[in-house]
Every structure is written in structure tokens, then in C-alpha cells.
Amino acid sequence: MTEAAVRTHALLKRFGPQVAVAGVDLVVPAGSFAGLVGPNGAGKTTTLSMITGLLRPDGGAAEVAGYNVWADPVQVKARIGVLPEGLRLFERLSGRELLIYNGRLRGLPRAEVQRRAEELLHVMGLSDAADKLVVDYSTGMRKKIGLAAALLHNPAVLFLDEPFEGVDPVSANTLTEVLRRYTASGSTVVFSSHVMDLVERLCDWVSVMSGGHIVAQGTLDDVRAGRTLNQAFLDLVGGPSGTDGDGLSWLGAPQ
Template sequence: MSLDNTQRNVGFQPPMMPAAAPAPAQPSQPQPQAWPPNPNAAVSIRGLFKHFDRKIAVNGLALDIPIGSFYGLVGPNGAGKTTTLNMVTGLLVPDAGTAMILGHDVWSDVNTAKRMIGVMPQPDQIFDRLTGLQLLVYSGMLRGMSRDETTRRAQDLLNAFDLAGAANTMVTDYSAGMTKKICLASAMIHSPRILVLDEPFESVDPVSSANLKDILIEYAKTGGTVIISSHVMALVEKMCTHVAVINDGLVCAAGTVDEVAAGEELEDRFLQLVGGRHEAAHLAWLDGGQAQAQAPTSAQTIQPILPTPATPTDEARQ
């Protein structure tokens, strides 16, 4: 289902305040949903709303992610991408709105929804005192898989991610890139129908990154859905079939990459949609040392200090 800007975002009205005793400003409250979610989408979001104190993080966001798509979520820092993903994956309770995973309401049966998705954890969210193999086996058995099946899949993933040599090394001793890969592997071991990845290629070397991309693209071809949050526009433009630009907790544009780019480079289109770009600040003192190099030297001449000639003695005069 294609949504225009009017349909994508649910409007919000500020609460009415008594005229005699004005109350402190509070976050806007969402209106009831104007249209139902799409049960045929991999992920369907309607009127999702979340605030922290007085800051609105997600402001009535609405979005449909098709099954089998490689979907990119892009936006500036603080746009609401991670908060949205946390609500969709059952990690954060929304203040209002609906999120559906393959036709199942996330918050009506959060355990069913979680079984259908694989969420890539952040490095500080895993048990890094386990070895890589132990972490993968733990992740699989936690989802109800047998030890034998989990061990077999763990070995396959370790080989695919070039981590076989570090299978018995504690994760705390992994490099940043290796840790990123083991986190991704732990999200894939139960063969989820939807993968949710937050900056999966950060700190990963180019060779491993290329291998991971091949694995994810093949997974999407089999009918799996990949949702990736990233700041790297070139990566999103190359890998993703669809993209949504999020800013201030709302969807600015969504559709196929070509539809959103509208004949331009995706990065240029992104900057047009979110704004905020300005001319470089001109700092007079930030000149790469040119001022010092070009300073005139004639204003003050420094004379070398020479030794004073010795006065001839009387004996020398004779």
C-alpha cells in the first residue's frame, strides 16, 4: 500500500490548558488512528508515538515494510530511528499507536512477535565472557532450539563470518569488527523471518563487510525481510530495495530507493528532506598555519648575539 505524506503521519493536537492557571508544556497527545495497519506487510506501523519527559522522540510515525524487502531507515542523529525499532521489536512500550509483525500485533502477543524476528544486539548487550561459539549456542537454545542443531548452525555462521579461528576465544577479546559480526550471527541463528540490524557494518573491515552483504542479500532473496538502520547513504543506496527517511519522529518520504531519490543521488535527496545543512563556519583562526607562515618578518629583526671581542692586554700591545 502506497501512503502519501498526509496518510503517513497522524496529526497531534496539544492538550487544552486552563486559561486561569496555565500548566507546564507537555508532549502532544496522539489522535486515534485514521486507518488500520496492513496485515500483509512484514512490518506495519500506525500512529506510533513515544516521548521521554518533554521530548517527543517518535511523533505518530506510520510505515509499511513489504515482505522480502531490504529496507533502509535513514535519518539524522536523534530522528527517532532506534526508538521506532525498539518499539517495533518489543523492546520498548509505545505511548500510543500500533506495530504489527507479519499480521501479529506486537504488544498483544509480544513473545510471538519476538520469535519471528532477529534483532542484532549492541556489543554492550551480550555476554562477552562467553566464547564466540558459546554465545551462539546460548542464543539458539534461548529460542528453543536443540543443542545439536544450534551447534551445527553456530559452526556454519562462524565459518561464514570468518570467525572459525576465534570460536573458542572469549568475545571480550574480540576486536570491534569481530564483535559486530558475532552480534549479527547471534541474531541470525534461529533463521528469523525478519532481521532488524542497527548499523551492522560499523567497524567491520571491507572484506568481511562484503561477505556479510552477500549473506544478507541472499537471505532477502529467499523471502526474508531485512530492516537496516544506517547513516551510510552509499551503502543504503547500493544494498536496499526500499528506504524511509525519518526526521523529528516522522516519515519524510518512503518507497523504493528510486522513488525516494527522485532522480538524484540519495544523499542529496536526504539532505533536501531533512534540511539542517548550512555553510561552513568561517573561523578566522583556523587557517592551517597560513597566517603564521605569511606573517611579515621585517617588522622585528632579531640580531644574533655575538661575543664581545676581548680587550688587548698591555703585554699583547708590546
């Protein structure tokens, strides 16, 4: 395996008596398109929140690009881009203003920010909506402007939490092409999802979470082991084999 872009050791998070993340050892090779998959409630979002510095762990450690997330937060935040679940944006700014604000906040020169913003707006298909307020953007447009903002400072590692949820096929294709171009340059994408077909199509590295643990991780082919990723996932997390033949006898019955 090449150098790790992301590495955690015994990462732990509790919410009261509930253990959400139970000692996770996650490894993501540099330059990979990595999927973090698991059923709802597996701990994916909590894990990503701790790795990106949004949530303080109760134990363990996390490193991004060789820097400890909590010991060197400025170094880490300079090297990551984040598109979180439940994306929050400054909705009274236009798309162009949002990008310029993010770039200036990152300390980039104004001329460089403006150049990058125009290129990103064009690639994302948002040039015609650049001066519309973000509050008037559709779900797909909001995802695209959020991704543009996360990419503006050219991060080494990009973290995406369910980036394709609620996105139409045209916008999803745009996001996919941008992300593939990004990883082709040697940068790293880590994204969480519970859509196995999407992960199988995009990723070359997969980590599977269940019950707050990593139950498998490695290359896509290693994790699949000759199966579809969906079947491997069900085998790993212990999905039900079917519905109880004695239950739901009323379903579909004549009224």
C-alpha cells in the same frame, strides 16, 4: 506493494517533555532490504526499539509479520532477530558457546543448534576464533558473532541498528553477503543508518526520518526521484546549503 513484514500506525514515544517519535507510520514490504535513514536524533533507534519490543510506546501500534508487538510478544519475538546499536554480549562465553546458548534459549534441538552454529561460524569467517572468549573479539568480530546469533533461529525479519559502524571493509563485505543471501530467500532486513552511500548500495526500500516523523518512504528509485540518495536526503531533511562565509575566518590562518 507486497504484504508488509513491518507496519506501524501513529507510533509515539516521549521522554519527559521531548517527543522522540511523533506518530510514525512505517511500512516495510516482506522480502525487502529496507533502510531506515535519518540524521542523528531523528528517532531511528527509538522506533526500532519499539518495533522489536525493547521499548514500550506511549501511543500507536506496531505489527511484525501480522502480529501486534505488544499484544502478541511471544509470537513476534519468535519471528525476529535483532542486532542492536551498542551491542551487548555475554563476553565470558566463547563465540561457539554464545551461539549454542542463544539457540538453546530459542528452544532449538541441541544437534540442530550445533550444526547451525558451525555453519554460521564458517560463513562469518570465525571458525578459527570460535573458542576464543567474546571479550577478546575485535569490533568487526563482535558484529559478526552478533549477526550470527540473530540469524541462528532463522527469523522472518531481521532488525539491525547501525550494523556497519566501526566495521573494517573485509568484515563489512562478509556481513553484506550474508544479508543479501538472507533477503534472497524471501526474508526481510530492516536496518538503520545515516550513511547514504551504504543504503543506496544495499537497499531496495527506504524510509527517511526527520524530527521523529517519516518524511518519505518507498522504493529506492521513488525516494531518489532522479537524484542521488544523499541529495534526496538533504532535500528532505533540510540540510544546510553551506557554511557561512563570514564565520570561521580564523580557520587555517597562519599562527
